[in-house]
Amino acid sequence: xxxxxxxxxxxxxxxxxxxxxxxxxxxxxxxxxxxxxxxxxxxxxxxxxxxxxxxxxxxxxxxxxxxxxxxxxxxxxxxxxxxxxxxxxxxxxxxxxxxxxxxxxxxxxxxxxxxxxxxxxxxxxxxxxxxxxxxxxxxxxxxxxxxxxxxxxxxxxxxxxxxxxxxxxxxxxxxxxxxxxxxxxxxxxxxxxxxxxxxxxxxxxxxxxxxxxxxxxxxxxxxxxxxx
Numbered sequence: 099x100x101x102x103x104x105x106x107x108x109x110x111x112x113x114x115x116x117x118x119x120x121x122x123x124x125x126x127x128x129x130x131x132x133x134x135x136x137x138x139x140x141x142x143x144x145x146x147x148x149x150x151x152x153x154x155x156x157x158x159x160x161x162x163x164x165x166x167x168x169x170x171x172x173x174x175x176x177x178x179x180x181x182x183x184x185x186x187x188x189x190x191x192x193x194x195x196x197x198x199x200x201x202x203x204x205x206x207x208x209x210x211x212x213x214x215x216x217x218x219x220x221x222x223x224x225x226x227x228x229x230x231x232x233x234x235x236x237x238x239x240x241x242x243x244x245x246x247x248x249x250x251x252x253x254x255x256x257x258x259x260x261x262x263x264x265x266x267x268x269x270x271x272x273x274x275x276x277x278x279x280x281x282x283x284x285x286x287x288x289x290x291x292x293x294x295x296x297x298x299x300x301x302x303x304x305x306x307x308x309x310x311x312x313x314x315x316x317x318x319x320x321x322x323x324x325x326x
Contacts, residue, residue, distance in 0.1 A: 107132070160185045212295065216302045219262075223255050223306035227314065234314040247315040248308060255307035256300075263299055267292060 115125035152171070156163055168180045184192075191198075234247055274287050 212298070216299065219259060219299060219302050220306040223259070223303060224310045226255065227251055227307060227310035231314045231317065234311070235317065238315060238317075244312065244315045248311050251311035252304065252307045256303055259300070259303035263296055266299075267296065 113129075113131070116129040117125050118129065152167070154160075154163060154167055164183055171178055171180055230251075234251075237247060237250075270292065271287070
């Protein structure tokens with residue numbers, strides 16, 4: 099038995115956690131379901147002004163039951179309006195619509211930032227290699243092979259790229275705690291996403307080092323020595 103100020107009521111069942119403020123909100127601390135006949139609203143006219151929801155579970159397509167459920171309600175009270183009919187999927191979707199829009203906007207900016215990072219890495223490393231064409235020509239003139247030039251350029255070019263990548267991963271892990279409050283139904287830390295972004299940036303850094311270095315190593319030493 100559970101005690102209320104006016105009377106004693108019998109507990110007939112216990113339900114799971116209830117989220118009244120939305121799927122992304124915390125569960126309500128205390129929720130009690132009472133039969134409408136036990137609520138203190140005596141007249142039918144007052145019932146019409148009292149907001150109520152009816153939930154129907156079905157194994158078939160929910161929209162097929164709209165007319166049948168509406169008819170059942172009107173058989174009890176023909177003047178009772180039936181509005182805001184929606185499926186549970188729609189209800190959950192509406193609850194998360196604002197958060198979903200925010201995450202789509204954030205994802206768009208994240209993709210743009212990733213593209214800018216890739217272009218920036220390629221441009222900086224390619225420019226750094228281009229400025230070493232004269233040095234590369236001297237090395238080739240002294241007998242260095244293409245593979246030696248590539249090894250040198252890749253080693254020196256990948257060091258800052260890898261350091262930046264490690265700092266970026268550390269920052270993403272720290273930022274994940276902030277993003278955890280904006281997402282629902284997925285984890286804030288996705289190893290696959292981290293790995294995919296890291297591999298993409300590493301590949302970009304490698305291409306930015308290999309392509310200009312290979313071109314410079316293939317230039318005639320006399321021409322490379324005239325480069326400024």
